Amino acid sequence: MSEDQKLLAVLRQSADAEIVDAIETLIRDAPDHDLNRINALAFAEKRGLDEDRVIAAFLHAARIGLFEMSWNVLCPGCGGVLEAGMSLKSVNQSEYCCSLCAAGYEPTLDEMVEVTFTVSPRVRKIAAHDPDSLPMNEYMRQIFWGSGIDLPEDFERLIEEIVLDAVELPAGERAILSLQLPAEFVIVFEPVTHAAQFIDVKGEPTRERQSLSLVLNESHPQNQTLAMRPGPLRISLENHTNRRVLPSVWVAGNELHHMLKQRRSFLTAKRLLTNQTFRDLYRTDTLDIDQRLKITSLTFLFTDLKGSTELYERVGDLVAYDLVREHFRVLQDIVASETGAVVKTIGDAVMATFPTPDHGISAALRMREAMRNLNEQRGQEDLLLKIGIHEGPCLAVTLNDRQDYFGQTVNIASRVQGLAMSRSIFATDSVVEHPEASQIIETQGLRPTLQKTALRGLNDEYLVYEIP
Incomplete structure (x- = not known):
């Protein structure tokens, strides 16, 4: 009997059979990205299952090692994951800052901390178990945004419309991006370090090349908005971190704002703390x-x-x-x-x-x-x-x-x-x-x-x- 079959057999002793069948189908047939940071409420809605019984099943599944539970601090503005940890103990800052939204937030358990479930690597190995191997689009979908963002089916096509240019930059490396700035608000954004540089592009177009230098490090300070003119831009990038980064240039227009407004319910830390199954299983930790x-x-x-x-x-x-x-x-x-x-x-x-x-x-x-x-x-x-x-x-x-x-x-x-x-x-x-x-x-x-x-x-x- 395989590892997943053993664990599913154990799970059937404590969770509804119909829900365990749905989880088994998910593990066996779903694409990789559907097995990373699973939204338990969306899982229940899609299959017409009772939310509380689904939550209980995933909690039991996490307890026996079928899934790994993640507690993610979310930005209320863009829905991005500002911090991810294996327990609520990881939520230990008085304020979390989102560079994409240029705002700081005191964490609350109502809507700012989500709980998601990722299949264990000993059950099924998926790409998200090694986030640094994900291409930019999948990194944004699976790692940067939380499960409350309802990303469209044509996500990749939409990203291509929003992103002017991007580069994968290994640790310690440098790169140069050359592009034409449109007369719109633009963001140079890096999702791994959460760094952002705002550029307000306005005025008369120019043929003279404009230049921008950015150093990417772990501190990711918020930079002041720059004013530039439509026309050529040369961006020099340096990766001073010890991991790969994914800098890209985004047009902060209607497409991006519309995408970020598409929200769905997710399992909040508050709801989990008021769940009897969670209290019974995790009462001391x-x-x-x-x-x-x-x-x-x-x-x-x-x-x-x-x-x-x-x-x-x-x-x-x-x-x-x-x-x-x-x-x-x-x-x-x-x-x-x-x-x-x-x-x-x-x-x-x-x-x-x-x-x-x-x-x-x-x-x-x-x-x-x-x-x-x-x-x-x-x-x-x-x-x-x-x-x-x-x-x-x-x-x-x-x-x-x-x-x-x-x-x-x-x-x-x-x-x-x-x-x-x-x-x-x-x-x-x-x-x-x-x-x-x-x-x-x-x-x-x-x-x-x-x-x-x-x-x-x-x-x-x-x-x-x-x-x-």
């Missing part, structure tokens, strides 16, 4: 102890059992323990099915996260109904669940050797849960007024009641809804 990574919007849900102490006294330790365990199992299943993850349990309480408020609201309503069903089965009101939800910015951190979250949003969510009585769901205005969450509540025929209230330990008053 996500962030370094001193990392603090920003998430601009995450939904937190806290639950607690009302009267759990009385429950132990009333039914005895053994029965109460089994009841509480069953309650935890039900809640975790609901959280996972709503694309969320249980961060931790504290006593009889649960802290969970969701990528968006609508999933948090849906989970809360399902939790309440599930507890009602458990109570009906027992014929007693033993499990009375209090639920609080809030959404906002936070920091992803490591606390007590596990991936956790820190910030005022977490504090508020916990305090909102403290307002709830039995069977109550309390949620802040940012949750209830979220369009998709509001639609879920309306579909259920519920009428939330708004109140302005103080939260324990917090100075400000907050707008909180009680969902009956």
